Amino acid sequence: MSVPEPLLLLPILAPLVAAALLGGRARRLGAGLLAVAPLTGLLALAPGAQALELPWLLLGTRLAPDTLARALLALTAPVAAAACLAAAGGYAGPRRSGLLAALAATVAALMGLLLAADLATLYFAYSAMTLAAYPLVVHARTPEAFRAGRIYLTMALLAEAAVLAAVLLIAAEAGNVALAEAPAAVAGHDRRGLLVGLILVGFAVKAGVVPLHAWLALAHPVAPVPASALLSALLVKAALVGWWRLLPLGEAALPGLGAALVVAGLLSSLYAGLVGVTQRRPKTVLAYSTVSQMGLMTVLTGLALLQPAAAPAAGAALAVFAVHHGLAKGALFLGCGLHGRRRGWYLLPPALALAGAPGTSGVLAKAGLKEVSASVAEAALGPLLFILSALTTLLLARFLALAWRGDGGLDPLPQRLAVLALVALGLVLPWGVGLRLAPAAVAYALQPGVLADALLPVIAGAAVAAGAFALRGRVGMPRVPEGDWIKPALLAGVRLGRAARRGWRAARRASGLSAPRSGSLRRSPGPPPGA
């Protein structure tokens, strides 16, 4: 079966059409349509496809899904559909249409990002996604939500400035290059070091590489549940798309930057795991877990940058990892929106998968990571990965302890359905993608010895968690604010500003200028000098 090429536009247009219907009289139809619109993304997976050329659009648009895009489309379609279903059928809070419209816009931009096959369209979709996600973050309209939104948008736009510079640098040499040729263009660029640095930094904010992860920890807890599912399961993966489309992976070896990226990923993973354990809100714990898992995906990218020969294997492992993590995290976030007393049972399978319990997709994802890291960095990463696995188990135990019991309200059927669908898909889909892209990793993950290997860190993490549970109340958990460094840093900035102003006034008084130039002080809101 081959798909007519114009249908490649459907995943982008369908959510927008649904959103347009939301404003009018066909509100219910629009909401219903929105819940199925993301599934049109599966059209791009049909064999025999496909590239859609729209030379009149923008700077000559080309849509064509490649291997990575297909894997991520297989993830995005069901997760986005589940999030939209949960929002359309289960969200009863204020500004429902606004939430649905913002979800639709974000999904359309995501689909565009995955399908884009030229530089300008990629940048278009990426920046549209950044802006579309802002209303999701601030949906609650509380001061807390606006603060999170401000930090999200500031960090995202500063990063996007780096992306814009990188895009223009590439375009200056190669024009609106097809993305399939972009890595080669970057590899042969006059200013390759600068360019690669810009690409790394530009997408690192979305990927949540520590210390650029602060927005994640603030935005996820305040956003409505379907929105945070979308952010955590899919939006952060957009950074991986950016990296894998533009970095010269497989084209050139960049040992310095590659090693830096590996180290940054490992530190991210470790740091976010440790900070996440101290958190008190289940969604914040999950946000830190996302940062931690994205760290591992950053490691895979770094390894590919370090050694071009490992890039194909790293790409396949990354796709499997992303699908595994996206499904599990989507299910966990949507599960947080359930009210039932026994919602823990919904959360348990994806939590086990993330922890890497034997037989789950987590083993498969980690098998891919181990395989690639063994081929590049020998055994150096082995012990570290063990610790990280144990830490992940601890983190998810913390999450389950916080989130196990719901408040006992009633759950609408669509919402339960959405969670169940993702839980069930999480048991199957990563293996399917694995068989397709990395059959060796699947065979490896199913060996009996590996099952035992996978069990050890889980047991270690569970043991620590059990110990902590036994000691609860007697040993205090350190209090780390959400977004860890950002609040102290902003406070320090404010204090520094005040101190500087005070010091400046004192200096003026001391130098005898008791009557300052008219206007300069009258405008400042502080107390008059000498007060």
Add this chain to the structure above:
Amino acid sequence: MMAAAYGLLPLAALLTAVATAAIVFALGDARRRQRTFWNLFGAGTKLALVLLMAHGVLQGHTLEVAWPALPGATLRLVADPLALLFAVLSSLLWLITTVYAIAYLEGSGQRARFFGFFSLCVAATFGVALAGNPFTFFCFYELLTLATYPLVVHRGHSAALAAGRTYLGYTLGGGAALLAGTAALYVAVGEQPFTPGGMPAVAEWADRAPVAATAVLALLLGGVAVKAALFPLQGWLPAAMVAPAPVSALLHAVAVVKAGAFGVVRIIEDTYGYALAAELHVTPVLSALAAVTIVYGSVRALAQAELKRRLAFSTVSQVSFITLGVAAGSQLALIGGLAHLVHQGLMKITLFFCAGNYAETLGEHRIDALNGAGRRMPVTSAAFTVAALGMMGAPPLAGFISKWYLGIGALAQGQGWVIGVLVASTLLNAAYFLPILRRLWLLPATRDWPARAGRAEAHRGLLDPVLLTATAVLLAGLLAATPLSPLGWAARIVEQGYPGL
């Protein structure tokens, strides 16, 4: 026969605007319906004539009229592709702004005077666009100054008069510099037509007397820099904000600032030629000034609490992209600059129309009073959003296309620092436009606004122009790759006129 008819088109289009002005003055204040008819008829006819001219140029006809004005100086109108880029823009936006102004000024006094000078102003802009030699350019450029002054002071209160004085002070000063430069040029090389790539006589003269040639170039550029609001000569622009919204829209989008920017193109590319200007070390100075203006205008815009003032400083910043594109000296950058001439016009006229709608319908001038206005005026706010995102350079809107070409064009010349300017401009634009969008759409309304009269959120005459221009902003970006988009036309100009750049 056919060719002769084409030859008369420039004159016919110019006379259409002048005749409209004369009829409107003659009709007086009372006859509103007749005035409206003649206004729209004149604007429509002129647009049709200009489109016919564009068609003729595409067919390969030469459209030129000339008649002697002074001994040694000829008034000469030529429709080359570059002239038409500006002429089509100004004619199209004139028609739209006329519709808007008729609705906006309904019920206020002195409308005959307003619309008369409005038409004269557009006639002058048309003359600036089609001027075929420096003398003609100077004449229409000064006419533009005189025709816009009554529009700036239209309200007649003391603040308007003060702003008018500032405006006249700056622009007449600039006019004097331009006059001196033009006269010196005529003394040195006699009358020469604008020639893509530079006048050969000027190149010879610069070989003999480089210092004099540089001084004259500086005078000429100084003269047009006032209207182009190049730092440090931008002071009049924010002051001129006291004018009614349609005037601000036209001043910022088409007439005055664009005449200045267009003058920079004519002087650098068609009088001296880029190579000579670069040889005389003028273009690096021009790039630097443009870069400073871009950042300075944006930084000042951040601090403005009033919507129109913020937009004014945004204009200061955005218009310099055109100068930057010219001064960068590559084909791609020039394409970006010329496309931005149109793009900035479309975006800025949309923004000013929207500001006018908020002022007229809700009575709000300050940004912090616009909380929740998106719910009350969704169409206006959607248009504002499109134009503001376009200003930021967000794809797929017009501003992104300009930035793309400016960026890769500057890099082609090895001027990597321009990327820094573009990125800084994007960030600063985000910093002063996104908070407005947040107020419009996300914050709850804090004021009691008058209820809607009827189904539309505002007068149709205020709403339709905004919709049209916002759609144009979207299409100019989305369809940039097509030959008749502003980008396509700019690329045609550069490929035909400046192949050696």
